[in-house]
Amino acid sequence: MRSAAAPRPPAIEDVAAYARGLLEAAAALPRAGLHRRWFSPFGLPIEGYFTDPAYADMAAANIASTPGNVARDTATLFLVDAASIGWAPPLHMAEEYHRPQFNAAMAAAGLRSWYLPAAPMWQVYSPGLRVGVQLVATRGRTPPWESGGPLRTFIHWALPDGARLCHAGTVGVDGAGVLLVGAGGSGKSGTTLAGIAAGLETVGDDYCIVAMGPQSIEARPVFRILKQDPGGVRRVYGPDADHGPVNWQGKWEIHVSRLERPPLAERLALKAIVMPKVALVERSEIRPIPAPLALRAFMPSNVAQLPDGEAEGVRFTAELCRRLPTFELLLSRDPDDIAAAIAGLVGRLS
Amino acid sequence: MAPLDNSLREVQLEAAGPDIVAEDFGGEIVVLNLANGRYFSLPGISAGLWRDLAEGCTPASLMELAAAAGPAALTEAVESIVAGLVAEGLLRPRTVPVANPAPKVVFAGTEALPVLESYDDMADLILADPIHDVDENIGWPVKKEDVPGA
Incomplete structure (x- = not known):
């Protein structure tokens, strides 16, 4: 499956623009070729679209879905690898970013994000849109702790106040x-x-x-x-x-x-x-x-x-x-x- | 700890911005500086000093109260605590002064001197550079030096 809307890494200084680009590209992705799974930890409705069916199955098996009374719209996540959808590989930042500065830049744009250099992997979430993207280069490049706590950061970002x-x-x-x-x-x-x-x-x-x-x-x-x-x-x-x-x-x-x-x-x-x-x-x-x-x-x-x-x-x-x-x-x-x-x-x- | 800068003695102070998070437990206040990950415990009298300073009491007013209540060592300790809070970036001169409140801290009846205890164990994790400070194979939040064999 190929997508015409492949995000292009912007200037290194503008991490928020890059993150926003990932969200926009994900919104334009044809969903038919992706593997859809539902999760509801704490009753929180999360819809995940995966490029890798094995990753989708692992997440479905390892996330605990429990009933809850969370009055929240569904959070939609795209857990994708660039090779499968024709996107440019995740931006590998070459300059140093201080973590608080990185977070402040994202917060100023109304986003939450985590960049993991070792993979490299980007996770971006818009609390306003309740849409998130996780991008790695190829299948299986998620970090080794993912099986023990799949979608951990997104769940953290999607939880309501008080939880x-x-x-x-x-x-x-x-x-x-x-x-x-x-x-x-x-x-x-x-x-x-x-x-x-x-x-x-x-x-x-x-x-x-x-x-x-x-x-x-x-x-x-x-x-x-x-x-x-x-x-x-x-x-x-x-x-x-x-x-x-x-x-x-x-x-x-x-x-x-x-x-x-x-x-x-x-x-x-x-x-x-x-x-x-x-x-x-x-x-x-x-x-x-x-x-x-x-x-x-x-x-x-x-x-x-x-x-x-x-x-x-x-x-x-x-x-x-x-x-x-x-x-x-x-x-x-x-x-x-x-x-x-x-x-x-x-x-x-x- | 160095003495308090003379220019700050009569100045009202405040928490030094949104990176400073103070949690009050009654008998102790825990203050965290998110800019560097260092956190501090202010037990007993020190907690009272923090509350008074945060309310707008000047360092001089607290030192005068200490001088009237106890030995010179108490006044010196109060000065040292205030100097430490400023040096650690936890307090700064107030941007908008308030009416001078009366100090509420009680020095009488205790022999313990105020202390400022600091902790560094969170600093490495808070400051982990999302690009360079992580182990290449394991990644944040495991710091390189925490990885066996690294």
Whole structure:
């Protein structure tokens, strides 16, 4: 399939003009030859048109669609590779751009965008039009983390006020749970795994959508993938556990349907923020911590894992820390003990 | 910390633009400078100082209050905090002055001196240059030095 409306990279200084050109070209694309899929994370209607059917199928399998009451028009995304539609390859910028300056230039044009040089890949979204484009040079050039969190940035951009993609694990029981926060390696994924192995629920071990209402705060799933260290999985499920090749982080990406008891809940009413700490103590211990301490643990990854919207991210994270009780969890070596400690906390707070 | 520039003692200050995000938790304020990714904790008296400064109290009025309430070290600490907030780009002279408010910070009854604690762990990620500062194989937000074997 060829398109006559191939965008041409403008002068390097005008990244916003280039981004706008991608959106205009996408709007003119004949959709008949593209592969269409629907997604509804948090009930958010998203229509995706893909050039690569394998990518479309992966996204459909790995994005968690859940019911919701989001009064939003459909967001339409074009996930395309230049070779398949006759576009010029994505602009590879040769000059340095400071991230805040890049974001400011896009915001001034009413756009949100992320440029990933390694692919190279452009993602552009117009909140006004609710249209987005992702452009790579050829099929399969999306970044290696895409399978673990497909369309992550677009979902971040399309969510309504009061809801935000959060970099946190979750674990709960009977529809109530806690948000697990902290830097990479702090024990979020292992704590989630300990919980689900003991029969608890989760809405994600790495990302979830958090929605703050006036009376309650809830977490919703966004992806159906758990990302787990093989050593951790074998400690919990035994030495024979095998989930195939590891991903770019050396982790297994485990589709929740592959687990014996699929643990993905539709929602968890959040009762607390918990900061796990690998302590190797005899018995897991939960202790209250000041809210600003939780913010300092949560904010860096929760804000910087997304390419823009830092100020809103800080405010949202701070509000979460103000509204929910905050704790640290000193982790023992025993997964059952860890799960019992969390279930006990949720029970006390529910 | 260097002393406060004399020219700023009688000047009203304000948060230095939209890149400065301050979150108040009552007993502590966390202030983030999005321009460089550095963030700061202002616990106890320091939080009160931030609130008063943001309301338009001059550094001199706060230093006078400290001098009346405690030892010279307290006044020096107040001056040092204000100088630090300005040096870190968190506060700047007010563009539109306001009527001089009365300071609300309470110095009496505490022996702790105000402190400004800074954190750098977010700076690398916030400032990751979308073109050059990422690992060629993995990409943003993983910084080169964070990649095993890089």
